[in-house]
Amino acid sequence: VKLIELAQKLNLNLDLIDFKNRENEIVENLNTLKDASNSEVSFLENKNYIADLGNTKALAVLVNRENSDLVPENTVSLISDEPYISLAKASFYFFKPLYTPENEKNEPYYGKNAHVEPNSYIGNNVKIGENTVILANSYIGDNVEIGDNSVIYPNVTIYRDTQIGNNVIIHAGSVIGSDGYGFATNKRGEHTKIYQNGFVQIEDEVEIGGNCSIDRGVFSATKIKKGAKLDNLVHIAHNVEVGEFSLLTGQIGISGSTKLGRNVVMGGQSGISGHLEIAPFTTITAKAGITNNIKEPHKIWSGFPFFEHRKWLRLQAKISKLIKK
Amino acid sequence: VKLIELAQKLNLNLDLIDFKNRENEIVENLNTLKDASNSEVSFLENKNYIADLGNTKALAVLVNRENSDLVPENTVSLISDEPYISLAKASFYFFKPLYTPENEKNEPYYGKNAHVEPNSYIGNNVKIGENTVILANSYIGDNVEIGDNSVIYPNVTIYRDTQIGNNVIIHAGSVIGSDGYGFATNKRGEHTKIYQNGFVQIEDEVEIGGNCSIDRGVFSATKIKKGAKLDNLVHIAHNVEVGEFSLLTGQIGISGSTKLGRNVVMGGQSGISGHLEIAPFTTITAKAGITNNIKEPHKIWSGFPFFEHRKWLRLQAKISKLIKK
Amino acid sequence: VKLIELAQKLNLNLDLIDFKNRENEIVENLNTLKDASNSEVSFLENKNYIADLGNTKALAVLVNRENSDLVPENTVSLISDEPYISLAKASFYFFKPLYTPENEKNEPYYGKNAHVEPNSYIGNNVKIGENTVILANSYIGDNVEIGDNSVIYPNVTIYRDTQIGNNVIIHAGSVIGSDGYGFATNKRGEHTKIYQNGFVQIEDEVEIGGNCSIDRGVFSATKIKKGAKLDNLVHIAHNVEVGEFSLLTGQIGISGSTKLGRNVVMGGQSGISGHLEIAPFTTITAKAGITNNIKEPHKIWSGFPFFEHRKWLRLQAKISKLIKK
Numbered sequence: 001v002k003l004i005e006l007a008q009k010l011n012l013n014l015d016l017i018d019f020k021n022r023e024n025e026i027v028e029n030l031n032t033l034k035d036a037s038n039s040e041v042s043f044l045e046n047k048n049y050i051a052d053l054g055n056t057k058a059l060a061v062l063v064n065r066e067n068s069d070l071v072p073e074n075t076v077s078l079i080s081d082e083p084y085i086s087l088a089k090a091s092f093y094f095f096k097p098l099y100t101p102e103n104e105k106n107e108p109y110y111g112k113n114a115h116v117e118p119n120s121y122i123g124n125n126v127k128i129g130e131n132t133v134i135l136a137n138s139y140i141g142d143n144v145e146i147g148d149n150s151v152i153y154p155n156v157t158i159y160r161d162t163q164i165g166n167n168v169i170i171h172a173g174s175v176i177g178s179d180g181y182g183f184a185t186n187k188r189g190e191h192t193k194i195y196q197n198g199f200v201q202i203e204d205e206v207e208i209g210g211n212c213s214i215d216r217g218v219f220s221a222t223k224i225k226k227g228a229k230l231d232n233l234v235h236i237a238h239n240v241e242v243g244e245f246s247l248l249t250g251q252i253g254i255s256g257s258t259k260l261g262r263n264v265v266m267g268g269q270s271g272i273s274g275h276l277e278i279a280p281f282t283t284i285t286a287k288a289g290i291t292n293n294i295k296e297p298h299k300i301w302s303g304f305p306f307f308e309h310r311k312w313l314r315l316q317a318k319i320s321k322l323i324k325k
Numbered sequence: 326v327k328l329i330e331l332a333q334k335l336n337l338n339l340d341l342i343d344f345k346n347r348e349n350e351i352v353e354n355l356n357t358l359k360d361a362s363n364s365e366v367s368f369l370e371n372k373n374y375i376a377d378l379g380n381t382k383a384l385a386v387l388v389n390r391e392n393s394d395l396v397p398e399n400t401v402s403l404i405s406d407e408p409y410i411s412l413a414k415a416s417f418y419f420f421k422p423l424y425t426p427e428n429e430k431n432e433p434y435y436g437k438n439a440h441v442e443p444n445s446y447i448g449n450n451v452k453i454g455e456n457t458v459i460l461a462n463s464y465i466g467d468n469v470e471i472g473d474n475s476v477i478y479p480n481v482t483i484y485r486d487t488q489i490g491n492n493v494i495i496h497a498g499s500v501i502g503s504d505g506y507g508f509a510t511n512k513r514g515e516h517t518k519i520y521q522n523g524f525v526q527i528e529d530e531v532e533i534g535g536n537c538s539i540d541r542g543v544f545s546a547t548k549i550k551k552g553a554k555l556d557n558l559v560h561i562a563h564n565v566e567v568g569e570f571s572l573l574t575g576q577i578g579i580s581g582s583t584k585l586g587r588n589v590v591m592g593g594q595s596g597i598s599g600h601l602e603i604a605p606f607t608t609i610t611a612k613a614g615i616t617n618n619i620k621e622p623h624k625i626w627s628g629f630p631f632f633e634h635r636k637w638l639r640l641q642a643k644i645s646k647l648i649k650k
Numbered sequence: 651v652k653l654i655e656l657a658q659k660l661n662l663n664l665d666l667i668d669f670k671n672r673e674n675e676i677v678e679n680l681n682t683l684k685d686a687s688n689s690e691v692s693f694l695e696n697k698n699y700i701a702d703l704g705n706t707k708a709l710a711v712l713v714n715r716e717n718s719d720l721v722p723e724n725t726v727s728l729i730s731d732e733p734y735i736s737l738a739k740a741s742f743y744f745f746k747p748l749y750t751p752e753n754e755k756n757e758p759y760y761g762k763n764a765h766v767e768p769n770s771y772i773g774n775n776v777k778i779g780e781n782t783v784i785l786a787n788s789y790i791g792d793n794v795e796i797g798d799n800s801v802i803y804p805n806v807t808i809y810r811d812t813q814i815g816n817n818v819i820i821h822a823g824s825v826i827g828s829d830g831y832g833f834a835t836n837k838r839g840e841h842t843k844i845y846q847n848g849f850v851q852i853e854d855e856v857e858i859g860g861n862c863s864i865d866r867g868v869f870s871a872t873k874i875k876k877g878a879k880l881d882n883l884v885h886i887a888h889n890v891e892v893g894e895f896s897l898l899t900g901q902i903g904i905s906g907s908t909k910l911g912r913n914v915v916m917g918g919q920s921g922i923s924g925h926l927e928i929a930p931f932t933t934i935t936a937k938a939g940i941t942n943n944i945k946e947p948h949k950i951w952s953g954f955p956f957f958e959h960r961k962w963l964r965l966q967a968k969i970s971k972l973i974k975k
Contacts, residue, residue, distance in 0.1 A: 098458050098476060099442055117749055119444050119769050119787070121461035121479065133748050136771035136789050137444070137805070139461050139479035139497070151748060153828070154771065154789035154807045155462070157479045157497035157535075169843075171828040172789070172807035173861065175535035178478065178496040181556040181574060189570050189588045189606075191554055193494075193532065207843065210807075210825035210863035211498065211883075213535035213557035213575075229841055231831040232863035232885045233536075233903075235557045235575040235593075245839050249831060250863075250885040250903045251921075253558075253575045253593050263839045268885075268903050269921050269939075271576075271594050271611065281839075286921065287939050287954050289594075289612050304612050305641050311648060316955050318647040322968040323961060423783050423801060424767055444769050446786035446804065462769070464786050464804035464822070480787070482804045482822035482860075500860035503803070503821040506881040506899060514895050514913045514931075516879055518819075518857065536823065538860035538882035538900075558861075560882045560900040560918075578883075578900045578918050596901075596919050596936065614919075614937050629937050630966050636973060643972040 001027050001093055003060055006041065007078055009093060010086045016065070016079045025059055029094055029197070030087065031219045033058065041078070043087040062086045088184035091195035096160060100124035100142055111148060123160065141177070147204065159216060165204035165226075173211040176200050180215040180222075180238025180256060194218065196238060203227075209234065209250070225262070243280060261297065285309060326352050326418055328385055331366065332403055334418060335411045341390070341404045350384055354419055354522070355412065356544045358383065366403070368412040387411045413509035416520035421485060425449035425467055436473060448485065466502070472529065484541060490529035496557075498536040501525050505540040505547075505563025505581060519543065521563060528552075534559065534575070550587070568605060586622065610634060651677050651743055653710055656691065657728055659743060660736050666715070666729045675709055679744055679847070680737065681869045683708065691728070693737040712736045738834035741845035746810060750774035750792055761798060773810065791827070797854065809866060815854035821882075823861040826850050830865040830872075830888025830906060844868065846888060853877075859884065859900070875912070893930060911947065935959060 004023035007014060028039040033049055036042040036058035043062040044053055053061065053070050060076035062084075068077040080086040100123060108122045111130035116122065120138045129148035134140065138152050141160035150168040152158070158170075159177030170176065182194035198217025202224045208214070209232035216222060217239045224236070227245040235253040242248065243262040253271040254260070260272075261280030272278065272290040279297040284290055289304030300309035307315060329348035332339060353364040358374055361367040361383035368387040369378055378386065378395050385401035387409075393402035405411040425448060433447045436455035441447065445463045454473035459465060463477050466485035475493040477483070483495075484502030495501065507519035523542025527549045533539070534557035541547060542564045549561070552570040560578040567573065568587040578596040579585070585597075586605030597603065597615040604622040609615055614629035625634035632640060654673035657664060678689040683699055686692040686708035693712040694703055703711065703720050710726035712734075718727040730736040750773060758772045761780035766772065770788045779798035784790060788802050791810035800818040802808070808820075809827030820826065832844035848867025852874045858864070859882035866872060867889045874886070877895040885903040892898065893912040903921040904910070910922075911930030922928065922940040929947040934940055939954030950959035957965060 099440075099460060102443075115749075118752075118771055119462070121443055135749060137462055137480070137769070137787055137807075153809075155480050155498075155787075155805050155823075155825075157462075159478075159497070169829075172809070172825040173480075173498055173536065173805075173823055173863070175480075175497040175557075178535040178557070179494075179532075181534065181554070183554055183572070185570075191530075191552060191570060191572075205841075207829075209831065210828040210865075211536050211558075211823065211861050213498070215535075215557070227841055229831070229833055231887075232825075232828065232865070233558060233861075233883060237556075237575065245835075245841060247833070247841075250887065250905070251576065251901065255575070255593060268905060268923075269594070269919070273593075273611065286923070286941075291611075305645070307645075315645070315648045319644065319969065320955070320957075320965070322647075322972075323965045424765075424785060427768075444787070446768060462787055462805070480805050480823075482787075484803075484822070498805075498823055498861065500805075500822040500882075503860040503882065504819075504857075506859065506879070508879055508897070510895075516855075516877060516895060516897075536861050536883075538823070540860075540882070558883060562881075562900065576901065580900070580918060594919070598918075598936065616936075630970070632970075640970070640973045644969065647972075 003027055003041070003076065006090060006093065010062075010078075010080070010089050012078055012080055012086065017077065019076055020074070022059060022076055027059060029219065030091060031058070033061070035220065038074075041090065043083050045084050045087070062090070082184075082186065084184040085186055085192050088182075088192035088194045091193075091197065094197050095195040096197065097142070117154075129166065135172075153210075159200075161199040161216070162202070163199065164202045165206070167205045168202055169207040170202075171208060171210040171212075171232075174208050175213045176202070176208075177216040178213060180218055182218055182238065182256075198222070198238070200224075203244075206230075212236070215240075231268075237274065249286075283309075328352055328366070328401065331415060331418065335387075335403075335405070335414050337403055337405055337411070342402065345399070345401055347384060347401055352384060354544065355416060356383070358386070360545065363399075366415065368408050370409050370412070387415070407509075407511065409509040410511055410517050413507075413517035413519045416518075416522065419522050420520040421522065422467075442479075454491065460497075478535075484525075486524040486541070487527070488524065489527045490531070490551075492530045493527055494532040495527075496533060496535040496537075499533050500538045501527070501533075502541040503538060505543055507543055507563065507581075523547070523563070525549075528569075531555075537561070540565075556593075562599065568603075574611075608634075653677055653691070653726065656740060656743065660712075660728075660730070660739050662728055662730055662736065667727065669726055670724070672709060672726055677709060679869065680741060681708070683711070685870065688724075691740065693733050695734050695737070712740070732834075732836065734834040735836055735842050738832075738842035738844045741843075741847065744847050745845040746847065747792070767804075779816065785822075803860075809850075811849040811866070812852070813849065814852045815856070815876075817855045818852055819857040820852075821858060821860040821862075824858050825863045826852070826858075827866040828863060830868055832868055832888065832906075848872070848888070850874075853894075856880075862886070865890075881918075887924065893928075899936075933959075 031040040033052035033056040042058040071077045105124040108126040114128045116134040117136040123142035127145040132150040134152045135154045138156040146164040147166035153172040162177045177200045179196040183191035201221045203226040205227040208230045212234040214236040215238040223241040225244045231250040237256040239257040241259040243260040246264040255274035258276045265283045267286030270288045281298045283300040285302040302309045302312035356365040358377035358381040367383040396402045430449040433451040439453045441459040442461040448467035452470040457475040459477045460479045463481040471489040472491035478497040487502045502525045504521040508516035526546045528551040530552040533555045537559040539561040540563040548566040550569045556575040562581040564582040566584040568585040571589040580599035583601045585603045590608045592611030595613045606623045608625040610627040627634045627637040681690040683702035683706040692708040721727045755774040758776040764778045766784040767786040773792035777795040782800040784802045785804045788806040796814040797816035803822040812827045827850045829846040833841035851871045853876040855877040862884040864886040865888040873891040875894045881900040887906040889907040891909040893910040896914040902916045905924035908926045915933045917936030920938045931948045933950040935952040952959045952962035
């Protein structure tokens, strides 16, 4: 879509926009201010990102009037009263097809000894590596690539564009690449969906338990890195990165854009808020809730609110004494 | 089934029952004391509902001997030593067929451009609206109706009788309409299943994440109202009502019969007990557990036990000081 | 596999091993020190099990040099620098096939009136009892046996070797028999999978809600005993035993090898650590986390850290008073 066409689809007031002779350039995608290329459109969602605005390379930025002065010289200000809702509306135009009609599908590429059991659906343009087995009743969406020696158990759903490495095991019922939880809300409390056009990348030696949910990135990737192991019923939100060899036990949840270093261990039913960084070799004990960055590696954290584990133990001992008072 | 036949099936002592000349009336269903019509049978489970007993319009009520005097004049007292267990046994007789044999199935009704991908099962008497897409390997049970422009992702299960609106998105692996958790337990600790003969109603613009579970109502509906958005691995018990535009994030759980007003926001891994009412525009933060009604709108609640958010923050600050003592 | 061949596959230093003339005996399986028969190989994982080492009947034990003296006279010491990693490597050789090729599959045995709906996969050597119904899009793995009058709802996955009794109900999306979470980690923090070669046993009258995950045992069984009822999104780890008539509500999790007595009740989002025993008729309230054995029956426990319920209530009352100070 051309930039001017996108502006029209979003019902922006064209009189307010200086297109700087770029109105006929093709918008290839949406992206964050930081990551946008000069063929992508970005947006200013909240003031925390104003620093990124001045440095963006985006073709254009959805922005309200008061911040439009901060947009770099070569970038178009797409002035909107509600830039985040405009972004949500724009995301719809970059949403990829739900399916490829049967008569337009390419034959999948199968490596030697790859095997697909009955009733599994294989989308368009799929690559399945050597010795990889897809058990019955699973779904492999368009453009999915799976490496060698991997196993997809039954009733797994792998959404389009997912990349999976070698020696990966995904247990039954898990969902890889569903839409992340992203909505723009107007003043009346109504939500507009931000279509999630990114993907999921699962590296070599990863194992994912039963009935997990791993969301695709908003614009780019959610990543499960080499050798990480997920137990059952784990929730991984959009744009999370799970570090190498991390161990995420049953029913843990990680909110959007949080990044774990390598060998992070999380006990059952623990959780981490969004947009955080967790140092390598961090241990988070069962039921803990982490709401801040953890910068120092090799430490143990417990509770909600969370404390260093020893401190939490001492605190619990103090608390339990209250009953005697 | 006729009322007298139902009494016989339940092994009630017929000599104790005054049928008031209604023994041959057809029992069309079971229902609560409050909602039962005069062709339905109800029950007195516990003393909290005695007020409802006097006002019920039910054809008959399962009740123990001591409370049978409180039954209205025109209603039959089905006297039972264990009325709740009798109810559970009765529920079996109103359970609908698990499937319709292939040769008895009606052609589904498909709106213009409705599309069903391979290996999806479509039950008897199904209606699928215009432009709605059912991706592969999903299950659409008997009498399900889905509106226009909706998407059912792969490996979704929609149990019989579910009603789904327009512009609804249901992500992979989610289960809509499974039996609620209802059992009558005898003195030896053994459970009898209460068959769940209600249904689920999902209104327009709702989005449901991956691997959620939404149970059908016991007698009537579980409702997810217009524009509500559910993240992954959310648990909604029987007869819950989720208010319009509510935001339920990952791994939250709501127990039976609780009703949320509009625009309720729940943080990750939070939960609400059963039979409660939550005011509109309530925010419940991550990991909180709500165990009482919330009557005042626009407030924020945290923790377990739960407090108003600011109070909870102050309390946590006080608690953390204990360690210095 | 012969014992000497297994030692070779594991790259053990054969010069260090005294095979006691048993090198050509067939290793039938792996097992714990306690349960291993004289055709099975075991291992010493940590010092807590040294007492079991002296009493094992195993054909051979993977053990480091310093503990090899404690191995019984008739048992072979398979000396390894990293016995647990050797065990993990050995487990691979006892992993059973992922599927049986279509042309090698036996016809399943169906009892009278057993019924399988379309797109369900039935593995090799499966037995399905009288009146049992398998709804569409489910997966029944090799050697699964299901009793009479049971219902398997759609999109359920039952892994190979699972044993299911009579009058069992399994709701949609549940996964029975996926691999437990077992890995041996080396000094560099890299994990080797311990293949889970046990199975799941589900007794009569059990009901399992939607999207639950029940892992198979490592070597032997995970057991859900008679009349137990599981709500939605429940996580049961390997080798857990759920006692008769226990009630496990939504989103609860039980870690590996924990054993519940009969009629244990667990509130929503509660959890239990691994390797514990919970007395019969114990009640665990919502969101509690149990981290120790519970020996006395008929008690109620709450919180995390957990206390007896009344004590927990008193403690919470004391804590809430801190805010006034």
